[in-house]
Amino acid sequence: MSSRLVMRGMIAFYIFLFFAYLFGPLVVMSITAFNTPSYPQAYPFEAFTLNWFVRLWNHRSMMDGIKNSVIIGLGVVAISVPVGLAAAIMMGQIYHRARSMFYLVTVSPVLTPGVIIGISTVIFWKDVMGVTDFTKAYFYKGIILAVFGQASFVAAYCLLIIMARLQRFDRSQEEAALDLGASFPQVFWHILVPFLKPALISASVIAFLSSFENYNTTTFAILADKTLVTVLAGEVRQGTTPALSALAVVIIGLSLVGAIFYEVAKRREEAAAERIQERARLAERGEITGAKTGLA
Amino acid sequence: MSRFIVFLLPLAVIAGFWLLSRQESKLAHDPTHKSFFQRNGAVLGIVFIALVTFWMLFLVVMPYLYMVQESFHPRLPPMKRGGPEDFLTIQQYKSFFVEPSSGNWNTLHLRAFFFSILTSVFVTAVNFAICYPLAYYMAQAGTIQKVRLLMLCLIVPYWVNEILRAFSLRLLLASKGLINQTLMGIGIIDTPIDFLGTNMGLYVGLSYAYLLIMVFPLYNAIESLDKNQIEAARDLGAPWWKIHRDVVIPYAKPGIASGCTMVFMLSAGSLAAPQFLGGPSTLWFTSIVYDFFFQAFNWPRGAAYAFILLTACIIFVLAILKLFKVSLGETIR
Numbered sequence: 001m002s003s004r005l006v007m008r009g010m011i012a013f014y015i016f017l018f019f020a021y022l023f024g025p026l027v028v029m030s031i032t033a034f035n036t037p038s039y040p041q042a043y044p045f046e047a048f049t050l051n052w053f054v055r056l057w058n059h060r061s062m063m064d065g066i067k068n069s070v071i072i073g074l075g076v077v078a079i080s081v082p083v084g085l086a087a088a089i090m091m092g093q094i095y096h097r098a099r100s101m102f103y104l105v106t107v108s109p110v111l112t113p114g115v116i117i118g119i120s121t122v123i124f125w126k127d128v129m130g131v132t133d134f135t136k137a138y139f140y141k142g143i144i145l146a147v148f149g150q151a152s153f154v155a156a157y158c159l160l161i162i163m164a165r166l167q168r169f170d171r172s173q174e175e176a177a178l179d180l181g182a183s184f185p186q187v188f189w190h191i192l193v194p195f196l197k198p199a200l201i202s203a204s205v206i207a208f209l210s211s212f213e214n215y216n217t218t219t220f221a222i223l224a225d226k227t228l229v230t231v232l233a234g235e236v237r238q239g240t241t242p243a244l245s246a247l248a249v250v251i252i253g254l255s256l257v258g259a260i261f262y263e264v265a266k267r268r269e270e271a272a273a274e275r276i277q278e279r280a281r282l283a284e285r286g287e288i289t290g291a292k293t294g295l296a
Numbered sequence: 297m298s299r300f301i302v303f304l305l306p307l308a309v310i311a312g313f314w315l316l317s318r319q320e321s322k323l324a325h326d327p328t329h330k331s332f333f334q335r336n337g338a339v340l341g342i343v344f345i346a347l348v349t350f351w352m353l354f355l356v357v358m359p360y361l362y363m364v365q366e367s368f369h370p371r372l373p374p375m376k377r378g379g380p381e382d383f384l385t386i387q388q389y390k391s392f393f394v395e396p397s398s399g400n401w402n403t404l405h406l407r408a409f410f411f412s413i414l415t416s417v418f419v420t421a422v423n424f425a426i427c428y429p430l431a432y433y434m435a436q437a438g439t440i441q442k443v444r445l446l447m448l449c450l451i452v453p454y455w456v457n458e459i460l461r462a463f464s465l466r467l468l469l470a471s472k473g474l475i476n477q478t479l480m481g482i483g484i485i486d487t488p489i490d491f492l493g494t495n496m497g498l499y500v501g502l503s504y505a506y507l508l509i510m511v512f513p514l515y516n517a518i519e520s521l522d523k524n525q526i527e528a529a530r531d532l533g534a535p536w537w538k539i540h541r542d543v544v545i546p547y548a549k550p551g552i553a554s555g556c557t558m559v560f561m562l563s564a565g566s567l568a569a570p571q572f573l574g575g576p577s578t579l580w581f582t583s584i585v586y587d588f589f590f591q592a593f594n595w596p597r598g599a600a601y602a603f604i605l606l607t608a609c610i611i612f613v614l615a616i617l618k619l620f621k622v623s624l625g626e627t628i629r
Contacts (some may be wrong), residue, residue: 011433011437013430014429015430015433015446018426018430019449019574021504022449022450022453022507023427023449023453023469024462025461025465025467025504026453026456026464027459028462028464028474029463029464029467029469031409036624039472040467041467041474042467042474043473043474043477043478052447060350063415079351083347083348083350083351086343086344086345086347086348087351089336089344089345089349090344090348093336096550098313098316098467099493105357106352106358108356109355109356110557111557111561111609111613112561112606113561113562113564113565113581113605113606113609114567115563115565115567115585115586115602115605116363116603116605116606117359118598119363119589119602120359120360120363120584120597120602121355123359123362123363123366123595123599124358124359124362125359126328127362128514136349146558148354148355149352149355151355152351152355152359154515155351155355170551170554183337184335184336184337184339184340185337185339185340185583186465188336188340192428209455211456213455213457215568216387216456216565216566216567216568216582219567220589221584229457229459229520232457232459232460233465233568233571233572236459236462236463236466236572237571237572240463240466240467240564244463245463245464245467246410247460247462248460248463249458250458251455251456251457252452252453252456255452255455255456255516256452256603258455259448259451259452261447263444267450271383273352
């Protein structure tokens with residue numbers, strides 16, 4: 001019995017260590033955001049201040065960076081979710097022998113280092129856009145290249161997410177609608193898309209977030225423009241300021257709120273699903289007993 | 297010339313796919329079978345194909361081919377591109393091994409290359425060791441509520457971006473950082489330990505950045521293992537390490553391979569941790585590539601180095617898959 005207790009203690013200790021490693025640096029950084037010294041320090045805690053948040057708010061290039069990041073993120077969502085959806089549908093319909101080949105090509109960007117995706121995007125589009133002066137002036141832009149570079153691997157994430165849900169789709173629903181005289185676009189918009197809606201939403205969220213925090217691909221593809229992450233990288237390279245910690249606090253706060261919202265929504269959804277199941281079970285039982293009495 | 301080949305090659309591949317599908321539909325003659333356009337309608341079918349083709353050709357395949365093509369060219373000012381000096385050459389690849397100016401071995405870059413690869417292997421192994429127990433606990437021992445909470449705790453720090461995570465570690469490990477302050481305050485050391493200069497910061501930073509990339513595939517793989525198998529092994533008297541060696545790990549192989557490949561690839565291709573946490577004399581391979589693009593403006597050589605990195609990564613991944621005897625398809629799921 002005592003050996004079991006020792007084992008339990010050891011597991012608890014290990015989990016504590018793991019999360020201390022995971023959260024420790026973030027907690028220390030968060031403390032420095034509220035401390036007065038201009039070199040970010042957690043100890044000794046001299047005085048509480050919100051000054052660094054004000055400094056962050058007035059940081060011009062960082063705010064411009066956020067704007068660009070949001071534009072790029074939306075662009076990536078706009079490209080990669082439809083592409084991921086189309087690829088997922090084609091994956092289900094393509095011939096067997098071609099499927100593994102298609103799969104390999106479509107997921108290869110996930111396994112390629114981001115640096116290489118960024119470099120190849122810049123080299124390729126520089127030549128393609130350089131064909132005419134017009135395209136060079138208006139389309140050879142960091143924001144556009146960043147969208148292209150990020151969309152190449154984010155679309156693969158979307159494909160994987162949507163494909164997982166599509167595998168549970170019952171084809172007979174589609175057949176039934178077609179037999180009842182629905183047209184192909186109707187089947188697509190009224191049956192397939194509503195079924196895939198949860199996957200499409202989570203694919204959009206994942207696409208936006210992975211675009212927003214991408215560094216390796218963006219730093220090459222962004223050319224002369226700036227995103228939040230590349231501005232951050234420049235700041236960290238130059239030195240350290242508690243304003244960066246303040247930004248981290250904001251991001252941690254936002255993701256905590258998001259995570260809690262997600263959890264609440266999921267709990268509610270599960271509760272609703274359970275209620276429906278319960279009702280179905282009751283109805284079934286009622287039917288069975290009803291049938292029995294009818295027979296007797 | 298070689299640029300035209302790059303544009304023609306994808307067309308050949310598409311033609312190949314089309315022929316394959318023609319042949320297949322002839323072989324498997326099925327009267328209920330509908331063609332792609334019959335199943336989706338003409339408009340949607342065309343939209344689907346256009347989207348996927350755009351993605352595959354213009355975002356994935358052609359940029360790769362273009363990068364490879366660029367790496368076989370000499371470095372030229374834009375005016376001279378396409379002129380008589382623009383010939384195919386392997387000088388960029390040669391310069392990785394032999395320094396072009398002196399003719400000696402290019403030890404600086406070779407050492408950086410092997411340092412990056414070996415460090416990534418080391419980080420992968422360490423992360424596996426750190427994450428395996430947690431993944432096992434979450435998948436097999438924990439209650440549902442506990443697992444949910446742990447999951448949430450894992451995901452939140454993941455959304456803090458790479459740069460800020462590196463920054464937070466720098467605050468801890470710097471010579472004026474908290475760890476040195478604490479150690480000196482207790483009186484264990486008199487002068488601060490130079491964590492960043494000795495690459496400690498780099499190792500910790502890489503491991504820290506990709507911790508979760510290892511946890512999730514492991515968790516997914518172990519979670520589907522039937523608890524009765526472990527129970528049975530325990531009842532038959534197997535000690536705990538034998539249960540892991542002979543039951544859990546063989547079963548979780550695809551997840552292990554997946555986690556290891558992802559962590560290795562990400563750390564070999566990482567830019568942030570070496571830039572912000574590496575010592576002043578540490579040369580990471582991607583940093584060299586970065587400098588060729590932004591400081592030396594030598595794109596062909598940068599492209600050649602990037603291709604060398606990609607090749608090394610592919611070889612490593614194939615080796616891991618071979619070692620674990622799993623297919624690539626299983627890995628990514």
